[in-house]
Amino acid sequence: MAFDHRKYRPFTPIARPQRRWPDKVIERAPNWCAVDLRDGNQALVKPMTVAQKTRLFLLLVKVGFKEIEVGFPAASQPDFDFVRKLIEEDLVPEDVTIQVLTQAREELIARTYEALKGARRAVVHVYNSTSRVQREKVFRMDVAGIREIAVNGARSVARHAAQAPETEWIFQYSPESFTGTELEVAAEVVNAVIDVWQPHKGQPVIINLPATVEVSTPNVYADMVEWMNDNLHHREHIQISLHTHNDRGCGVAAAELGVMAGADRVEGTLMGNGERTGNMDIVTMAMNLYSQGVDPMLDFSNIREIAETVESVTEISTHPRHPYAGELVFTAFSGSHQDAIRKCLSTYQEGDVWEIAYLPIDPRDLGRRYEEVVRINSQSGKGGVLHVLERDFGITLPRWLQIEFSRVVQEQAEEQEGEVNGEQIHALFNKHYLATPAGWQLHAYELNRERDVVDARISIGGDGDDTTVLAAEGRGGVEALVEAIKRCTGQDIAVEGFDEFALNEGTDASAMACVRVRVGDEFSSAAAMADDTTSAALQAVLSAVGRVAAVRASLASVG
Structure with a gap:
């Protein structure tokens, strides 16, 4: 069998019986650093132009990022030119810090500082790979050799910074492929870098622990972060940062658990664009915090603009079921889901704690509309159909008519093999219930009450002058009308269901009546709208x- 799992071996978990992070709760947002312009850009088939990077940079600033990785200026001329553009055109706000990446090589570090000349403040992020696989099979070095690369890179970064004191420098180091590195080795290399930079003497330092390749479950990554948190020199003077990738589909989970394990900072990208399966998705993690009542310190209230900008510059479409940003993420087609959403929304008032079934956050917080929440196809039920009628047209139906009309809509959805939109639902309701059969239009009525009896005279007919006057007595207008029709037609007629509703503002009518009648052994339902409840009730009957008469006439003509 070609699909052979025996060629792989499980990742060895960390022996940490006294782990603390499972009892932690994230109560505030970490420091965010957006790496869309570097890591995200490097993952594109067609890298962004300087103009596209500028557009995305301005969006990241608008969203609220205070640290933005803007490129790998020593790796390509477009990256170099973009960094220069930001500095020379003064596009970096006072409260925003740009970050650049470089390998721990002297010539690349020198080129990086050349790109940053004149910057007010910048993070210089230097890295080298430390994993066992890379040491043994790529670099063919022992731990001492890898540590020497890191130390020499740290010294070079500090030396070039000293030559440009007009800039506020922040140093960052990553043991690349941290998740594939033995913890003792990672700590040895990282601490050697910390000892060069001496953060306890005032130099700002960030230690980044990247899941360059996600190789374990998120809880193991959290154990590794907590272990490093306990074994770094001068921990109180440095920030621990995370940079998780999504090879196992757990990038967000790993970052969340890593913050619980003691990390201060998180790097990621909008919508998770990045190498291989992508980076940690900052939109998802930030909105996860938001849903727990934690201020994410980022503004995603216009998620459509964000998604459209990212799609435009990356040429990568946003998945319709992407958490929070996808077109269908707040959409329910399932009947039971729709019914629960409708009932919860009907009781929700502004200022209430958000507790709506199937909606972890209010779609309006992201600039989305309630119109997108419930959409109808063949899987939908009465609750969804009713929600659309209430939401879009101010029409409320009694339960018995909800059940009946939902079958009509389901048949339409099955026939066209797809979604039925609000306008189609309204048209179906008009056709099957609101449309008045020829010759059965209410023209006028008079109701006179004596004692407990109503004397009714009702004029009906078609669009012309041909009218019929029905007269009878009953305990109300509807009963009197039914009695009059029975006398006129000789049919056994009974009202099986009757409901009246006031209509929402914005409709032409102010009242609606829904009735279900039995004519002999046949049943028929109808609805009517009018300026008053009596007119609506009489017309519905x-x-x-x-409708029964029209069906019989049609059958008679066929026979």
Whole structure:
């Protein structure tokens, strides 16, 4: 069998019986650093132009990022030119710090500082790989050799910074492929770098622990972060940063658990664009915090603009089910989901704690509309259909008519093999219930009450002058009308269901009535809207009876 799992071996977990992080709760947002312009850009088939990078940079600033990795200026001329553009055109706000990446090589570090000349403040992020696989099979070095590369890089970074004191420098080091590095080796190399930079003497230092390749479950990564947190020199003077990739689909989970394990800072990208399966998705992690009542310190209230900008500059489409940003992420097609959402929303008032079934956050917080929440296809039920009618047209239906009409909508969805939109639902309701059968239009009525009896005279007909006057007595207008029709037609007629509703503002009518009648052994339902409840009720009865009459006339003509 070609699909052979025996060629792999499980990742060895960390022996940490006294782990503390499982009891932690994230109560504030970490420091965010967006790496869309470097890591995200390097992952593109067609890298961004300087103009595209500028557009994305301005978006990241607008969202609220205070640290933005803007490139790898020593690796390509476009990256170099972009960094220069930001500095020379003064595009970096006072409260924003740019970050650049470089390998721990002297010539690349020198080129990096050349790109940053004149910057007010910058993070110089230097790295070298420390994993066992890279040491043994790529560099063919022992731990001492890898440590020497890191130390020499740290010294070079500090030396070039000293030559440009007009800039506020922040140093960052990453043991690349940290997750594939033995913890003792990682700590040895990182501490050697810390000892060069001496953060306890005032030099700002960030130690980044990247899951360059995600090789274990997120809890193991958290154990590794907590172990490093306990074994770094001068821990109180440095920031621990995380940079998780998504090879196992757990980038967000790993970053969240890593913050619980003691990290102060998180690097990631909008929508998770990045190498291989992508980077940690900052939109998802930040909105996860938001859903728990934690201020993410980032503004995603216009998620459409963000998604459209990212799609434009990366040429990568946002998945429709992407958490928070996807087109369908707040959309329910399932009948039971729709019914629960409708009922919860009907009781929600502004200022209430958000507790809506199937919606972890209010879609409006992201600039989304409630119109997108419930959409109808063949999987939908009465609750969804009713929600669309209430939401879009101010029409409320009784339960018995919800059940009946939902079958009509489901048949339409099955016939066209797809979604039925609000306008189609409204048209179906008009056709099957609101449309008045020919000759059964209410023209006028008079109701006179004596004692407990109503004397009714009702004029009906078509669009012309041909009218019929029905007269009878009953305990109310509807009962009197039914009695009059029974006398006129000789049919056994009974009202099986009757409901009246006031309509929402914005509709032409102010009342609606829904009735279900039995004519002999046949049943018929109808609805009517009017300026008053009596007119609506009388017309609904006439329409329901008239539909049976129309069906019989049609069958008679065929026979």
